[in-house]
Every structure is written in structure tokens, then in C-alpha cells.
Amino acid sequence: MTEIYVDADACPVRDEVLKVAARHKVMTIFVSDGGIRPPMTPLARIVVVNEGADAADDWICDHIQSCDVVVTNDIPLADRCVKKGGNAIRPNGRVFTEDQIGMALATRNLMANLRETGTITGGPAAFTKNDRSRFLDAFEVLLNKSIRQS
Numbered sequence: 652m653t654e655i656y657v658d659a660d661a662c663p664v665r666d667e668v669l670k671v672a673a674r675h676k677v678m679t680i681f682v683s684d685g686g687i688r689p690p691m692t693p694l695a696r697i698v699v700v701n702e703g704a705d706a707a708d709d710w711i712c713d714h715i716q717s718c719d720v721v722v723t724n725d726i727p728l729a730d731r732c733v734k735k736g737g738n739a740i741r742p743n744g745r746v747f748t749e750d751q752i753g754m755a756l757a758t759r760n761l762m763a764n765l766r767e768t769g770t771i772t773g774g775p776a777a778f779t780k781n782d783r784s785r786f787l788d789a790f791e792v793l794l795n796k797s798i799r800q801s
Contacts, residue, residue, distance in 0.1 A: 653801045656711045658723035659683040663778045664742045682707045718801040726755050744785030
């Protein structure tokens with residue numbers, strides 16, 4: 652049965668995930684190193700991991716199975732989940748696929764290098780209403796696909 656995993660510490664679409672998950676009656680697991688409000692639904696639970704650079708990522712990767720979905724902005728985590736047969740989506744609605752995850756990792760590494768050298772300053776663009784809307788549309792499609800495959 653399909654489950655949803657949320658890399659929850661800085662996820663801006665928690666409420667949207669819960670709304671779609673409730674419509675499909677899919678269990679959602681929010682993984683965090685603490686500090687998130689517990690959802691008020693029996694179809695969701697929170698897993699608090701020890702603090703550490705990749706503790707939440709490692710927990711998600713240890714538990715995700717094919718046909719599960721992870722919501723994350725973390726490209727290396729998405730890569731690990733896709734390689735295990737899971738599905739990954741960013742909060743802005745961009746779905747990670749096997750075909751393009753390598754390019755996403757390379758771009759991430761290039762941008763990190765450019766920030767380290769001072770060539771580029773600042774971070775990603777602010778999260779917008781359009782991002783939220785794109786997420787809802789893409790998440791609905793991805794979750795339906797995952798449910799059909801399970």
C-alpha cells in the first residue's frame with residue numbers, strides 16, 4: 652500500500668499533503684528532527700529522528716518502498732528514493748524522475764560551488780502561491796500513479 656513520506660523540517664506544503672492524502676486515504680509520515688506540530692488526523696504520524704545532518708533522510712530511505720512518495724526539496728534524498736523505486740516531488744510541484752535526477756544533482760553541486768566561491772550569493776527564489784498550486788496538481792497526479800502501481 653502506498654505511503655507518503657514528508658521531509659518535514661522546512662516543508663511549506665504540509666497542509667496540502669494532508670488534504671490530498673486524506674482524499675485518497677493514504678498514510679502520511681512526517682519525518683523531522685523535532686519542532687513540528689502534530690497533525691490532527693489518524694492518517695498521519697510524526698517520526699522524530701536524532702539530530703544529525705542526514706538523520707531524517709536516512710530514516711526515509713530505510714523505510715520508503717516502490718510506489719511510495721516522498722515530498723522533499725533535498726535532491727540527494729530524492730535521488731536515493733528514486734533509486735529505490737519510490738517517487739519524489741518538490742514542494743514547488745517538480746517531480747524527480749530517473750531520467751533527470753542526475754542533471755538535478757549536477758546543477759545542485761554546481762550552484763553550491765558557485766555560492767562557496769562567492770560567484771553567486773543568495774538562495775532559491777521565494778515560495779509562491781503558484782508553486783503551491785503547481786504542487787497540488789502534480790502531487791495529485793503522482794499520488795494517483797503511485798496508488799495504481801501498488
